[in-house]
Amino acid sequence: ILPRRKNVKRIDPRYFLNETVNRLDEREGETAEDVAARLKNMPASFRGSAVNDFLNMRDGSTEMARHYPHVQDLAAFASDVLELLGES
Numbered sequence: 001i002l003p004r005r006k007n008v009k010r011i012d013p014r015y016f017l018n019e020t021v022n023r024l025d026e027r028e029g030e031t032a033e034d035v036a037a038r039l040k041n042m043p044a045s046f047r048g049s050a051v052n053d054f055l056n057m058r059d060g061s062t063e064m065a066r067h068y069p070h071v072q073d074l075a076a077f078a079s080d081v082l083e084l085l086g087e088s
Helices: 031-041 044-058 076-086
Strands: none
Touching: 031 044, 031 076, 044 076
């Protein structure tokens, strides 16, 4: 008799070889409208963390500044994106 396994569901990692994670691959020159449109198309599981990043940016965080080198006022940019998403 074989011992009973606790974790019987196993997912084969090869199933995910062609999957890509839609991360925040920001592009230089993106407008707030472009960013909001991209975030609206993200899966909900990733969108929540991206919205949190913009909430933090609106509150003064400069953590995402390297992704948006073309933006002078990060807080205003984040506010615009959040407003377009309906998250303000």
